[in-house]
Amino acid sequence: MTTKIDIQSTARMLLEKDNILILCHKNPDGDTLGSAAALAHALAGIGKKAYVSCHNRIPAKYDYLNIPLVEEGAEIDFVVSVDVAGINLLGDSLMEYAHKINLCIDHHGSNGEYAEYLCLKADYPAAAQLMYEVLCEMGCEITPHIADCLYTGILTDTGCFKYSSTTPLTHIIGARLMELGAQHTLLVEKFFMSKTRKAVQLERYMMNNLEYYFDDRCALLVLTREAILDIQPDPTDLDGLSSMPRDFEGVDISILIRPLREEGSYKLSIRTGETVDACAIASALGGGGHIRAAGCEVIGSIETVKKAILREVENTLCQ
């Protein structure tokens, strides 16, 4: 049974605890890592022991966040998940905590309510926006480095203030974080203006292999195992790839299908424009997410998987 709590109660709770473990979601992005890093640094700043853990190795591009990873044998008295919508998003290596999460700080409307306490702002575009308010409420000093961590979360989860989830409050907190020392130019260049060679190769692959369906309203890309072996993309590059065709004129739904480690199993990323509910499509195939960005895992051959997702897309577009 999950108890929903507000920002004030969340702040009070964190101030009372020590030896805090902060959990990120698997395949971590800028928001889960930036928010976790900000919380860990802020807790350290008020004399508490705080560590971060993630199922995956932290991608090198996030090294600057200086995340204090948990060490073997650390004493843990309180477990907080950040930007983790559901238990299954923790990843296998964190499953030991599945039923031991004291507090979840999240912005996903689809949150699975798995934690003892939940601080949720489903109308916030990034967990980092909520974390900023929690840290302010706690009276923590937002150092320039913590501002960088939080700005990272907001930048990456809003596509640099582009997505429709951006609100006036997002801009106001963005302004405040810049005033506190967040390095706007450096972070924007890092995440939006320096495409790696692999990302360029992936984009080229996408341009040459994109399939169109339903009067070109649906763009679908199958990233084959061969292409992955050839390009060896970073997981972060794949996130960008799935949303790219959504920006093509006339495209309402963009789908990326990629093989999972187990043969005959695929991960689907669904990105939609204003008129289509990505989460509804993903949910029909056992997944979930946000209204504009969702995902699911489907077992089968590439042909049956394509057929399954295109059937759901057709159902949605012909409603």
Next chain:
Amino acid sequence: MTTKIDIQSTARMLLEKDNILILCHKNPDGDTLGSAAALAHALAGIGKKAYVSCHNRIPAKYDYLNIPLVEEGAEIDFVVSVDVAGINLLGDSLMEYAHKINLCIDHHGSNGEYAEYLCLKADYPAAAQLMYEVLCEMGCEITPHIADCLYTGILTDTGCFKYSSTTPLTHIIGARLMELGAQHTLLVEKFFMSKTRKAVQLERYMMNNLEYYFDDRCALLVLTREAILDIQPDPTDLDGLSSMPRDFEGVDISILIRPLREEGSYKLSIRTGETVDACAIASALGGGGHIRAAGCEVIGSIETVKKAILREVENTLCQ
């Protein structure tokens, strides 16, 4: 002799005048048009006659700004230029006003000081940010439509809050305009999330034909006459294309070579990162421009033109 005035004096001056003509720069963009539209609508809102003029026909994508264009024989008592850095940027058809501009509202540090009075904020990323402050100072009501006009200027001149010119104040005014009714999602989709089919085809061509030189620090694309006939791109698409490879990791110089109408004659667009002077390279071949974006026209075969530009690039990189 130009007199520099502050926002308060600018507001007072505008409140005293009537029959106001607002001039945009040629090849108009979202900032000059959005700022001019906002001023015209705000002046109309307080009972004044105000019209806009531009050398070029206003591109259809800006129709929603509802710009009140000046009509033949309109009485004009006061002329304001908006976002126009120099007289030569008015365009031939507005040259009659060259020495009759009473007030210039601008954000270009390079402003030519051609107007009687100049209200300049060189540290603002967009003229629209300044126009917002002028309209507030005038006590004009910022209607939802005026907010859309101003948000358009800020969005397009900051690349959606991406460029390094973005400051905390930009975010704060962005928030205020959203609160006043600016349609963030609609405008962002219009300008940043709707690549035309032709733009996508061009990008695909670029991805498949880009050549790399000098340890991949220089990316060069030859857009052939055949490709142009095949894709029939809009001129605005070509501007975007030339700067795209500059955002590839490691690329300091991006060059686009395209044929001019006359056989054996080529237009070169040069875009550079922080460390390379594009204008110096273009100047060596008889062209010119800005430090990060310049161009020139070269006569010869495609082989000799490539050789000529690569020689200049080599000179610059090996300095």
